[in-house]
Each structure stands twice: as C-alpha cells, then as structure tokens.
Amino acid sequence: MPTALAVETHELTKRFRGKPADEQRSWADALVELAKRALHPPETRTVVDRVSLSVRRGEFFGIIGSNGAGKTTLLKMLACLLYPDAGRGTVNGHDILRQRNDVRRSVVIAKAGGWMSTLWQLSGWENLLFRARMCGLSRTEALERARYVVERLEIGDKASEHSWSWSAGEAQKFSLAMTFIARTPVVMLDEPTSHLDPHVSRLVREFVREDLNRQNGQTVIMSTHYLEEAELMCDRVAILREGVVLACDTPAALKRTYAPDPILELRVRRYAPEIGEAAKESLGIVELIEHFEDIATGHARLRPKWAGEPDAAMLINELGVRGVEVLSVGSTEPTLDDVYFRLAKEEAR
Amino acid sequence: MSAERGVELWAPVRALGTRQQLAAIWMFLKRDLLLQTHFRVSYLTNLMETVSQLAIYGVIASLGQHVARVEQLTGGYVNFVISGLVLNTLLATALAGPYLGLMESFWNNRIEIIMASPLKLPWFVTGISVGKYVDALVRVAILLAGGTIFLGFVWPPATGLLGFLVVLVLALAATTGLGLAAAGMVYTLDARGGQDPVRFVVETIAGLVAGVYFPLQVLPAWMQWLGYLIPHTYAIDGMRRALFGSSSLPPLPLQSQLPLPPLLTDLIALTLYAAIALPLGWWTFKRGMALARSDGRLSRWL
Known part of the structure; x- marks a missing residue:
C-alpha cells in the first residue's frame, strides 16, 4: 500500500574518507597506498550532514545549493547508488538500506553531464532500447515509450544517428530520454539543464x-x-549548504521568512564589476547583486544590500562620480537568490 | 495521457523475472556485438592475433616432427597445442570477462545507469561478460578451422565428448570464480590501471606451467607443482585425456601419487576448485561493488 510520502529521510549522513585516488593507478600502487592508509588513516569529510526531508507524492521538490553542497550525493543515496553512513530513508515506501531492489524499481536518476553516459557506438534508438530493457520493459513497450519520449523532446530526427554526431544539447536530451523511458513513481534530476x-x-x-x-x-x-529555475518549477525547495539543510519550504514561504522586504533595484548604463567593488567598499554595502543585460554597453540591474540603513542617494552619487549613468531606481520583489544569499551568509557567520 | 494512467504509474516498475533478465542479457550481447564490430576492419585485425598464434604453433609443430617425444603427444603436437589453445582461450575469457566488462562499463560511464536499474547483480555480471564469450568462440572457430585446414588437426572421436564437457563446465566454473575475484579487486583496491593481482598471478602461472604449449612434465618438479595452484592445469590435462585418451600423456606428479585414474584426479581437483573459487569469487565481487557504493567510487565522476 503506497504511503503518502514519496521520499522520506531521517538524519541521512554521508562521509568520505580521503581524496579520490588516481583512477589510472595500478594494483601494486594501490596495495602500497592501502598500507599507508592503515598507518595514517585519511581525514573524513562530511558531505551530507543529518539531512531530514519529506517529499509528498506528486510533489515537484527542489534541492538548491552551490557546487559541493551535497546535492548529488543526497540524490545518489536515495537512488541506492551510494550507501549512507548514518540515518535512514525511504523511497516510495521502500527502505533505501534494506529494500534496495524495490527502491531501484521506484526511482530513476538523471545525472548532471549525463550526456557522457550514452554509448557513442550505438544510435539513439539503440541506447534507448538498451536502457528500457534493463528496466524490464517488453520490446513493444520499450519502442512505444521511446517513440513518445523522443517525439516530446524533439530528437526524432537524430534518433537513428550515432551519438558522436549529436550536439551537447541533443546528447543531454537523449540522456534524459533514457531516464524518462522507465516510468517510475519518483524521478530524480541532478542539474538537468546545466549543459543546455x-x-x-x-x-x-x-x-x-x-x-x-x-x-x-x-x-x-x-x-x-x-x-x-527552482523558483519557477518547484512546489517546495530545500536549501543545502555544505551538506546541511538550511531551510525547506515553498519558495513563497521562504521569501516571506528570509527576505520579506522589497529590494532596491537600480537600472544602470556604463557599469562594470570593478566599479561596483569600489562602491561597495566606500559605502559599506555588504552585497551587490549584478544582473547584466548587455555587457558591452554596461547595461545592468543592481541590487545593493547595506549592513545598516540603506542610502540609495549616496550610491547613486558614487556611481555618477565613477561615470555610471543611473537610468531608473525602483524596488522589486525578493527572489530565491535573496533567500539563498541571506541564509548562506547567516550560516557562514 | 489520462489521469487513470497517472494512477497506474504508482505501481513500481515490475520486478524483473527470468524472462526479462534474459531479455536484458540479450541486449547486453547485442550491444557488445555492435561495439565489437563497429570498426569492422579493426575487429578483423584483432582476430589476426589468433591467426598469427596458429601460424607460430604450426611452425613449431613442423619442427616437432623430428622429436619423437613431442610427436607422441595426443597424436601429434598440432593436436596437443590446438586443443590447449582452444581451452585456454575459453578459460582466459572466464578469467578476464567480468573484469573487462566492469572496466568498460566504468570507463564508458555506463556503470551507474545499469546499477540504478532493477537488474540483479548476477545478471549484471553475466551481461557485461557475455559478449566476451562470443569473441572467444570466434577465436576458437579460427583455431579449429585453421588447424584442420592448414595444420592437419585431427578431430578426436566423439566418445570423449561427454568427459570433455564435464571438464569444460567445471573448469569454467572454477575460472569464473577467479575472474569474479579479479573484477572485485577493481573496487576493493580502488585500482583501475589495467590489471589486478588475481589475473596477474593466474595468467603468469598459466602461461608457463598450465601445459597449454608444452607438456608440464618437461619442467622442473617445483614448477610443475606451481601449476597445481590454478585450475587451468587440471582442465587442460583433463580435456586432453578425455578427448585423445590417456595413453600418450605422461601422468602429472599429483596423479602418480594418487591411486585414481588421471582423468578422475583432474575432475576431483576441478570440482574442489570450483566449489571454493566460485563462492569466494562471488563474495569478493559483491564486496567490491558494495565498497564502491559505500566509498562513492562506483562511477568515474561523483
């Protein structure tokens, strides 16, 4: 009987020992290294630290965080590609420690850079059918689903070609198609649009x-x-930093809690990042988020944040002195960017 | 797509029954054939290695005509060496197949996509090795056809076929155990530099003292005993005795010390070897795969 939760974790933890070995090393070198490790055990670093999350069935759940935050490690543990060191978790009601085969029937995972996992000697169709048969689909089912996914992702004209003739984006789409061909209750996507x-x-x-x-x-x-992307697509998001969940809620609730006030936004021309750095130093601005609209002309939107009381007039004056033309001054609603930067800053303190 | 279809999807992907697992193995085989024959000329040039092996031993056989002791072996050196090469080709595949299949999956970044599927580990290892056997059978065919046409290989009588098949099955089981242990070393030692300690030891001994190219009895006694460490020695001796009869083959030192027919000694040794090596190799392989998923080294990139 399915439970109400698609995924649940309780204090899930992953630690890695030492640095990854040179992947080309020989067994003789490895034996020497093992002896060295026995004498001097390597340091342990915690990559995912006591993560407790609940994801409801049918939910679109986001995990956001910078590189090295532990996002991929967390997803891999849920897909049983990596065994946790502590804590527990379930996927589709199945225990990720004790019912791994049931978990594998319940989840598919598409990794970042997954385009590298298509076999270049095989055509798109062959790659897709191979994956489908691994998941137990009959030939008819496999063909039907392959056709559907290929058509939907607009790669039909490339499906008969070998992967070396695909562009990076097409290869990424084929890799995603391979993931989507098996219809599992839970789909995990690790930075699915990172190369697109x-x-x-x-x-x-x-x-x-x-x-x-x-x-x-x-x-x-x-x-x-x-x-x-997370704000646009996700019902709820968890913000992960150095393996720790800083916050987890709907994007709207996170913004209400962590960035409730409208944010000052200046539209400028002839702006360059060095000017912003100089202005930050002289005016006590703790953060200056820049969104360039045209780098060549220096058209940008600036969102300054002060440590104390905001002083827009001083900033406009400072920018003017440095040759920047301020086109407009207004306020804008906060985004997940603002939430993330605030939480990250608080955590760093 | 209807809402009902969405509800239906809550049922997990079905468990893979034997039929589905076999279909997956067929896909592995098909994939490997496509990979092997993708560069056709390259594949043919690879097979030339077997042809040149055949030619080398053909020349040696012609020299051996002048040596009575060699000429007596299994009806001539050609029969002796070709039978040895054929079995050695199959045993080499059992030994290296799981290791090479695993390494290909690793370097091609396919390992995670396969390990994330509901395919069970025994079927996975079968799938990654099965293509290697097809290649081995092509090489065996070249050896037998070339040996028969150009070197005068005389096919043994069918009466020994059953004995040969028993030897073959036991030998493959024993060597597969070693092959699984070798594949398990990839992750146990975290070493992917092209070799592993199990294959290194077995292949070094097999090349010299298993009796593929020359009778073991021409070596010093201590080297002959070295040959008893690997199943190849019993397999190759047993195969020749089953197919060509025992009269022209001198007994191995072990056989002369036991009050049993030499072929039975080989079969007992192979049975014991398989009974120990197969579970031990499987345990090592499983442990290596579990270790990889514990240390995060299953795939090339985290």
Whole structure:
C-alpha cells in the first residue's frame, strides 16, 4: 500500500574518507597506498550532514545549493547508488538500506553531464532500447515509450544517428530520454539543464513539469544551482549548504521568512564589476547583486544590500562620480537568490 | 495521457523475472556485438592475433616432427597445442570477462545507469561478460578451422565428448570464480590501471606451467607443482585425456601419487576448485561493488 510520502529521510549522513585516488593507478600502487592508509588513516569529510526531508507524492521538490553542497550525493543515496553512513530513508515506501531492489524499481536518476553516459557506438534508438530493457520493459513497450519520449523532446530526427554526431544539447536530451523511458513513481534530476541552451532548457522543463509531474503524477526531485529555475518549477525547495539543510519550504514561504522586504533595484548604463567593488567598499554595502543585460554597453540591474540603513542617494552619487549613468531606481520583489544569499551568509557567520 | 494512467504509474516498475533478465542479457550481447564490430576492419585485425598464434604453433609443430617425444603427444603436437589453445582461450575469457566488462562499463560511464536499474547483480555480471564469450568462440572457430585446414588437426572421436564437457563446465566454473575475484579487486583496491593481482598471478602461472604449449612434465618438479595452484592445469590435462585418451600423456606428479585414474584426479581437483573459487569469487565481487557504493567510487565522476 503506497504511503503518502514519496521520499522520506531521517538524519541521512554521508562521509568520505580521503581524496579520490588516481583512477589510472595500478594494483601494486594501490596495495602500497592501502598500507599507508592503515598507518595514517585519511581525514573524513562530511558531505551530507543529518539531512531530514519529506517529499509528498506528486510533489515537484527542489534541492538548491552551490557546487559541493551535497546535492548529488543526497540524490545518489536515495537512488541506492551510494550507501549512507548514518540515518535512514525511504523511497516510495521502500527502505533505501534494506529494500534496495524495490527502491531501484521506484526511482530513476538523471545525472548532471549525463550526456557522457550514452554509448557513442550505438544510435539513439539503440541506447534507448538498451536502457528500457534493463528496466524490464517488453520490446513493444520499450519502442512505444521511446517513440513518445523522443517525439516530446524533439530528437526524432537524430534518433537513428550515432551519438558522436549529436550536439551537447541533443546528447543531454537523449540522456534524459533514457531516464524518462522507465516510468517510475519518483524521478530524480541532478542539474538537468546545466549543459543546455535556453530553448532546450525550457523544453526539458516543460516536459518534466507537464508530462512527468502534472500528467503522469510522478514525484520529481530536482537539484539545481539555478535558483530562478527552482523558483519557477518547484512546489517546495530545500536549501543545502555544505551538506546541511538550511531551510525547506515553498519558495513563497521562504521569501516571506528570509527576505520579506522589497529590494532596491537600480537600472544602470556604463557599469562594470570593478566599479561596483569600489562602491561597495566606500559605502559599506555588504552585497551587490549584478544582473547584466548587455555587457558591452554596461547595461545592468543592481541590487545593493547595506549592513545598516540603506542610502540609495549616496550610491547613486558614487556611481555618477565613477561615470555610471543611473537610468531608473525602483524596488522589486525578493527572489530565491535573496533567500539563498541571506541564509548562506547567516550560516557562514 | 489520462489521469487513470497517472494512477497506474504508482505501481513500481515490475520486478524483473527470468524472462526479462534474459531479455536484458540479450541486449547486453547485442550491444557488445555492435561495439565489437563497429570498426569492422579493426575487429578483423584483432582476430589476426589468433591467426598469427596458429601460424607460430604450426611452425613449431613442423619442427616437432623430428622429436619423437613431442610427436607422441595426443597424436601429434598440432593436436596437443590446438586443443590447449582452444581451452585456454575459453578459460582466459572466464578469467578476464567480468573484469573487462566492469572496466568498460566504468570507463564508458555506463556503470551507474545499469546499477540504478532493477537488474540483479548476477545478471549484471553475466551481461557485461557475455559478449566476451562470443569473441572467444570466434577465436576458437579460427583455431579449429585453421588447424584442420592448414595444420592437419585431427578431430578426436566423439566418445570423449561427454568427459570433455564435464571438464569444460567445471573448469569454467572454477575460472569464473577467479575472474569474479579479479573484477572485485577493481573496487576493493580502488585500482583501475589495467590489471589486478588475481589475473596477474593466474595468467603468469598459466602461461608457463598450465601445459597449454608444452607438456608440464618437461619442467622442473617445483614448477610443475606451481601449476597445481590454478585450475587451468587440471582442465587442460583433463580435456586432453578425455578427448585423445590417456595413453600418450605422461601422468602429472599429483596423479602418480594418487591411486585414481588421471582423468578422475583432474575432475576431483576441478570440482574442489570450483566449489571454493566460485563462492569466494562471488563474495569478493559483491564486496567490491558494495565498497564502491559505500566509498562513492562506483562511477568515474561523483
């Protein structure tokens, strides 16, 4: 009987010992290294630290964080590709420690840079069918689903070609298609749009949100460091930093809690990052988020944050002195970016 | 897609029954054949290695005509060496197949996508090794056809076939155990530099003292005893005795010390070897895979 939760973790923890070995080393070198390790055990670093999360069935759940935050490690533990050191978890009601085979039937995972995992000697169809048969699909089912996914991701014209003829975006789409071919209750996507151009990113996002999540009812857990993407797609997000969950809620609730006030925004011209750095130092600005609209002309939107009382007039004056033309001054609603930076800053303190 | 279809999806992907697992193995085989034959000329040039092996031993056989002791072996050196090469090709595949299949999956970044599927570990290891056996069978065919046509290999009578098959099954089981242990070393030692300690030891001994190219009895006694460490020695001796009869083959030192027919000694040794090596190799392989998933070294990149 399915439980109400698609995924649940309780104090899930992963630690790694030492640095990864040279992948080309021989067994003789490895034996010497093992002896050295026995005498001087390497340091342990905690990559995922007591993470407790609950993801409801049918939810679109985001895990956001910078590189090295532990997003991939967390997803891999949930997919049984990595065994946790402590804590427990369930996927589709199955224990990730004791019912691994049931978990593998319940979840698919698409990794960042997964385009590298297609076999270049095989065509798109062959890659897809190979994956489908690994998941126990009959040939008819495999073909039907392969056709559907290929059509939906707009890669039909490339499916008969070998992967070396694909662009990076097409290869990433094939890799995602291989993931989506098995319809599991839970879908995990690790930075699915990290190598894609804006058009393909949107296509993938639409497919995941509309087809998998809304129509199929599949639970989606997506890790990303694109905060706008998370805000756009996710019902709830968990913010991860150095393996620790800093906050977990809906994007709206996170903004209400951590960035409730409208944020000052200046639209400027002839701006350069060095000018911003200089202004920050002289005016006591703790953070200056820059969104460039045109680097060549220096068109940008600036969001300053002061340690104390905001002083927009001083900033406008300072920018003017340095040759920057201020086009407009207004206030804007906070985004997940603002939440993330505030939480990260608090955590760093 | 209807809402009902969404509800239906809550059922997990079905458990893979024997039929589905076999279908997955067939896909592995198909994939490996596509990979092997992708560069056709390259594949043919690889097979030339077997052809040149055949030619080398053909020349040696012609020299051996002048040596009565060699000429007596299993009806001539050609029969002796080709039978040895054929079995050694199959045993080499059992030994290296799991290791090479695992390494290919690792370097091609396929290991995670396979390990994340519901395919069980025994089927996984079968899948990654099965293509290697097809390649081995092509090489065996070249050895037998080339040996028969160009070197005068005389096919043994069918009466010894059953004995040969028993030897073959036991030898493959024993060597597969060693092969699994070798593959397990990839992650146990975290070493992927192209070799492992198990294969290093077994292949070094097999090349010299297993009796593939020359009778073991021409070596010093201590070296002959070294040959007893690996199943190849019993397998190759047993195969020749089953197919060509025992009369022309001198007994191994072990056989002369036991009051049993030489072929039975080989079969007992192979049975014991398989009974120990197969579970031990499987345990090592499983432990290596578990270790990889514990240390995060399963795939090339985390």
